[in-house]
Amino acid sequence: MATKKRIQNSFIILLAVFYILASQQLFADQDNLTAFINAVLIDGTGAEPVPKMAILVKGIRIFKVGHVSDMTIPLSASRVDLKGATILPGFFNSHVHAAHDERKLKRWSRGGVTTVKEMGNALGSHTGLRDRLLKDNRNARLIIAGPIVSNPGGYGTWHVSSPKDAKEKINDLIDKGVDFIKIGIEDRQGLKSWPLINGKLVNAIVETAHSRGKSVSCHVTRSKHLVLALDGGTNSLEHMVYDELSDSMIERVVQEGVFWVPTLELWKNVSEQYGDWILRNAVTNLDRFVKSGGKVVLGTDFAGFNAEFDPGMPITEILLMKQASMTPMQIIVSATRNAAQLAGVIKDLGTIEPGKIADMIVIRGNPLTNIKILGEVKMVIKSGEIIKNEFLDDL
Ligand SMILES: [Zn+2]
Structure with a gap:
């Protein structure tokens, strides 16, 4: 009985440690900066595509969107160069x-x-x-x-x-x-x-x-x-x-x-x-x-x-x-x-604009001249995290 109790206790402690680690991780991620640069942006609003854009993501959200030459990208940000690609909302x-x-x-x-x-x-x-x-x-x-x-x-x-x-x-x-x-x-x-x-x-x-x-x-x-x-x-x-x-x-x-x-x-x-x-x-x-x-x-x-x-x-x-x-x-x-x-989620999703949750997809080439390439998504960013990356692999 005592052994069982001890095992239970150590399990609870283990869970607590995991929880603390997980919450620290979450906290760190909130300040994580990633700059997606040099892509053509189709922002989902229906606006014309804009070349050479930079999208700065902080934690789970889009922090800034602008032309790469106009934007100061903090040194602490990791950079993902998307030259030759188009970035769109998920x-x-x-x-x-x-x-x-x-x-x-x-x-x-x-x-x-x-x-x-x-x-x-x-x-x-x-x-x-x-x-x-x-x-x-x-x-x-x-x-x-x-x-x-x-x-x-x-x-x-x-x-x-x-x-x-x-x-x-x-x-x-x-x-x-x-x-x-x-x-x-x-x-x-x-x-x-x-x-x-x-x-x-x-x-x-x-x-x-x-x-x-x-x-x-x-x-x-x-x-x-x-x-x-x-x-x-x-x-x-x-x-x-x-x-x-x-x-x-x-x-x-x-x-x-x-x-x-x-x-x-x-x-x-x-x-x-x-x-x-x-x-x-x-x-x-x-x-x-x-x-x-x-x-x-x-x-x-x-x-x-x-x-x-x-x-x-x-x-x-x-x-x-x-x-x-x-x-x-x-x-x-x-x-x-x-x-x-x-x-009813337009406040958070659906377009690439500052303040939105960073759900984005990356394709190679221009979907407006060749719609079929939407079927070949190379990178997926969800809540600011790259969850699929075949873009850098096939350069
Ligand atoms: Zn149905």
Whole structure:
């Protein structure tokens, strides 16, 4: 018994020593200065690329951004010379599933996707699991919806039966720690059908979420259901509709500033099984939406359909967005600034600007003339730490 107690005690002391070392490390890191110099900067705001820039990172955050010749770089800073490279904000994939998985989160971050949005899973212990996964800086950040909310028997697993019930259950989800709310607006997929949610429920869900500062995303796949999402005041439409989209509806979505997450990779996979017209319509609709000034956020629906999806950088989605006439800059903004705005994290992420958390990716060459090189991320910096470096290796 005494021996067991002693072992326990020494274990506790060991833990305490680790804790002290870890906190000292953290403290030291807070003053750590790293200067990333000579890269072309694409800052995620949509501004033109600027050559020969210096980004000074202090601890986890970006401290200064400026032209390399104008900036005094402290002697104590370590220098990372990125001549010949472009530096961009870490990308978001704003529509994925089955993301509570360390292996996947590491693959995403190594591919340049430093944040993913999980769009619906059973609640269970997922908020706890998310918090544990976030402790490893090599994992992509995980922003989660919790379960998909719908009416009884409807498309989702968190059912609300009246506006009062919706208020209680949405407050409950938010108390449990979800980052945003997702509503399922769907009555038919192939041979499956569900009773459709009504406007009163959608309104009550959105109102409650917004009153707690949480955004709402609506799954919707056909034009006739868009009005339910928009009347309710949703922040995003998940999936580009694959039937005919009217000019007046496009105009309304643009006017109301609602983000559209097209998930073209999903439609490509669905098309391979059910016919080309699905992807073709979605691409045409996205093209028209973008030409009308609509705001797009990149998301693929990874693991949302039984098919292969890109595991790291969503290059298939990027190339399909290009097919829908989005410019490389519009695509980059959809995966950075716009994504961070929709997720409510623009204060900390999404662009390379002083004060932001230093999540950045480095590629060789110019993605505006060759978008494909986004698929070859050479360096990933997450929270100011270089978590992948193949840039210096291949000089
Ligand atoms: Zn999905």
